[in-house]
Amino acid sequence: MLVLLPPSEGKAASGRGTPLKTGSLSLPGLTAAREAVLGELVELCAGDEEKAREVLGLSEGLRGEVAKNTELLTAGARPAGEIYTGVLYDALDLASLDAAAKRRAARSLLVFSGLWGAVRVTDRIPSYRCSMGVRLPGLGALGAHWRTPMAEVLPEAAGNGLVLDLRSAAYAAAWKPKGEVAPRTATVRVLHAPTRKVVSHFNKATKGRIVRSLLASGTAPEGPAELVEALRDLGYEVEAEAPAKGGRPWSLDVLVHEVH
Numbered sequence: 001m002l003v004l005l006p007p008s009e010g011k012a013a014s015g016r017g018t019p020l021k022t023g024s025l026s027l028p029g030l031t032a033a034r035e036a037v038l039g040e041l042v043e044l045c046a047g048d049e050e051k052a053r054e055v056l057g058l059s060e061g062l063r064g065e066v067a068k069n070t071e072l073l074t075a076g077a078r079p080a081g082e083i084y085t086g087v088l089y090d091a092l093d094l095a096s097l098d099a100a101a102k103r104r105a106a107r108s109l110l111v112f113s114g115l116w117g118a119v120r121v122t123d124r125i126p127s128y129r130c131s132m133g134v135r136l137p138g139l140g141a142l143g144a145h146w147r148t149p150m151a152e153v154l155p156e157a158a159g160n161g162l163v164l165d166l167r168s169a170a171y172a173a174a175w176k177p178k179g180e181v182a183p184r185t186a187t188v189r190v191l192h193a194p195t196r197k198v199v200s201h202f203n204k205a206t207k208g209r210i211v212r213s214l215l216a217s218g219t220a221p222e223g224p225a226e227l228v229e230a231l232r233d234l235g236y237e238v239e240a241e242a243p244a245k246g247g248r249p250w251s252l253d254v255l256v257h258e259v260h
Helices: 028-046 049-056 064-070 087-092 097-107 142-158 181-185 201-216 225-233
Strands: 004-007 111-114 117-120 163-165 183-190 237-241 248-255
Touching: 004 201, 028 064, 028 117, 028 201, 049 064, 049 201, 087 142, 087 201, 097 111, 097 201, 117 163, 142 248, 181 183, 183 201, 183 225, 201 248, 225 237, 225 248
Parallel strands: 004 111, 004 163, 163 183, 183 248
Antiparallel strands: 111 117, 237 248
């Protein structure tokens, strides 16, 4: 099983470890694309601060994020699973998983990123600020920048098993499962059952709990249909829609009655 996650806007401090080594990150086929974004981002943030803040879409209160980006090549690096914070990652709570579940997380979780493309939770990265919606002056829109290298690398990473896609729309645009990967992919929405609406906070929290439940239980569904049964066995209320045409992902709705 491969689980595709969005990153978090909020991130923990970089720490005091060894600085980033792009060649040591997982999915080495993305290295050149990563270095292109990294180089331009550092150069942008080391120049005109106001321009950098505008390009990155940062408010006045987040001005310090520009300075943080100037230090990406020298800042300490930590496992991505420790860098990403926020609602989904708080609910997932990787640090409290037992050893077997942590090993499953290292194998199966892939976090998408405007800067790194995608990383595993064990990859060591510095704290940064650069969303997939950014358009860098030289490279252009990052979603478009990542599509070609992702299309070359991600099918192999997906292997022959289930792909559970929990990404938000901006990150999903960087790679869309196609070909033989698509029919074994399941996308998930979390809906407030009484209103049938997506509410951001508990959407993220529930997705974090779903991933934690799968990792902690050791459940390894082989495809979308098996995933539906596994989630129901774990206590989730799931509505599933198989694709009307072959070669497309499944759509799953997880219904939540209490907002928390």
